[in-house]
Amino acid sequence: MASTAEHLPQGGYKKSWLMDWITTVDHKKIGILYLVSALFFFLIGGIEAILIRVQLAVPENDFLSGEIYNQIVTMHGTTMIFLAAMPAIFGIMNAIVPLQIGARDVAFPFMNAVSFWMFFFGGILLNCSWFLGGAPAAGWTAYAPLSDIYPGLGMDFYVLGLQIAGAGTLMGGINFLVTIVNMRAPGMTWMRLPLFTWTIFITSVLILFAFPAFTIGLFLLFFDRLFGANFFDPSAGGNPLIWEHIFWIFGHPEVYILILPAFGIISDVVSHHSRKRLFGYTSMVLATILIGFLAFMVWAHHMFTVGLGPVANTVFAIMTMAIAVPTGVKIFNWLFTLWGGQIRFNTANLFALGFIPTFVMGGTTGVMLAVVTADYQFHDAYFVVAHFHYVIVGGLVFGLFSGLYHWWPKIFGRFLNEKIGKWNFWLFFIGFHLTFFVQHFLGLMGMPRRNFTYPAEMGWGNLNMISTVGAMLMGVGTVAFLWNIISSSISGEKAKGDAWHGDGRTLEWAIPSPAPEYNFAQTPLVKGLDTFWLEKREGKEKVTPAEPLGEIHMPNNSIIPFIMSIGAFIAGFGFIYSAENSSSLWVAAAGLAIMFGSMLIHSLYDDHGHHLIPDELKEKNKRKGAQG
């Protein structure tokens, strides 16, 4: 990502490549850091998935022991949700949202770096458990009292790893809320925001109100395990249901935190690649807000079989079914956007088109699960596994692939290869349905979740074998994606600013690919929804600027976010080992001292950033000089 503006970093010396990435506060670079780490954890989670499927391919298999299987299942879920899906979303939103609203950076570039490094070290801490006595094994939902009394340090790694990563996520959510409220370019009114930005806004609201609940849940578990508290221990008067409530008060909004950005990506991609304005923009916005609101009203549908009573179950069932309405609005709007459009079947759009029917299937099984009486049958069976993989893989992951193919040229300046992309899509799409479609039937046949094997007499062998073959195909599809990244970074076709056939609608396509460090040499003036498209229809090639060319104020790089997060990482280790040896609390104290000390230093030394001269101004000055 060579900066096009020639200026030396602050201090006047050229930083090394590594230091540049570690100290960066540029939202585009942080976006790339998020994407690279998400891919790394996605591969780990994917390997875990394949190990699960190999174990389940045939009945009474002894490829994995029950204990190892529990660890792998737990880590597969935890890794995919917190360390692959979330950072992939954060990667795309970092890279794209400031560009879409015509901003030069996020509201808090420094805190943005803190968010990333906290997530990263939290994820590393969690995965260190593999080498230090075994990974967490109580399921990604960590239900008490099992998680409370699980021997070994695995669950402590879960608690501390997710606590640190979650702190980063919460900061990221607040950062994007403020960015979208305060940093919009002139004329970018709320009802002119690109839909992807709208969904990120609502997702950030959900992060803000959902993650603190998880923080408390983790603290209570942490205190139970390490300091002898009794929150979830019934023998001392505790109540394990408190964990379930707190977990799902967080956990259900989390599902929408994941899927709303995918809705936004699909909206932008479908409209872009069928060369039509998004159908029913206003209803799309309202549907997004409504889904965000309902997300907090349905958590107990994960707990129908707990015995909350018919009134509570009915209320939560009806609220859950109600979510199908705004979601249905979205599905129809995408179809009507495609209707009569000049559709291009490139990889980005193929993933979007694959998303629509796949997500409808996941949504439909969701409504089936919302029927309380039926849920007593489905609960903890493979039907549930099929359902949530249809929404999270068939929904979110297809959306992420679509968004990555769509915005890749904007982020990296080169296209991904379309031929390999189609291999990627078809392998992944067919593999996905092969893996998870049959799991609906396995669930209806009674196969329970989370069991490491099953007897041959049950007759589940054939469908499980099909499922495993499908998982392998998804694996091959992912390898195709990796190959595509590698080959395109070497010899990929270079992208223009308005990369996709000049069909760009929103502001990110109005600037060069990749975007210069300062994004917009002049802050744009926004004239309507899809403002770049409107300007092109008037025969202009660029968006109207809202200010004259001038020097641009930029934030300085900083190593503090990295050091602060290392402090949190050390503190995490200290707390984890305090279960075995209380003197390791001193290590925790040292880690916290590093963390708070870094915060103090950041507060004491005001950093006012620096100014740089954009290329456009240099050229103008040169021309002036030549004339004079």
Add this chain to the structure above:
Amino acid sequence: MAHHAETLPPNPERATLEGKNKFLAFWFFLGGETVLFACLFGAYLGLTRDFSGSEITPEELFELPAIFAATLALLISSLTSVFAVINMKNYNMKWMQFWFWVTILLGWTFVGLEVDEFYTYVTAENFTYGSSAFSSAFYTLLGFHGGHVFFGTLWILTLILQTTKKGINTTTAPKLYIASLYWHFVDVVWVFIFTVVYLMGKVG
């Protein structure tokens, strides 16, 4: 720095975009903190009647006079932080620092009274963190709040020491202002703790 009344803006805490961003972000953060405390209150209410392992009930445990003193200290500290912010807006450094110092001292008074209260419970009543689910929930809720108060005093302390060197300007004013917002928030949480934990514990 005597000239700033003319050259500096009337509301230095919101004069720059950075200040506005901090202001908004902090309100969002307090929204998240509200959920955080709501979960602690929920857990407390769910466990407050479970005394297995320890026979002590809230009615027997709480002594309202000391808690009244702690409440008074914290509520007055909210008022003194308002005085400090008014002086900040008037660029009156000396009095701003004075009122923030009073705020910090009242905060420390509160923390001291709370530590004393816990000490009494542990030593005199043998009511420890692991005694029962009620005791765990009580100490966790109160501890989170007390930790917030203590962190707040350190935060305000580092800020007023900064202003000695930097003065009141568009960089320091937003920091002081959001610290005072935080201070009001921990005060409001205390009002709920006083009601839900102590009053309802005595009469509920």
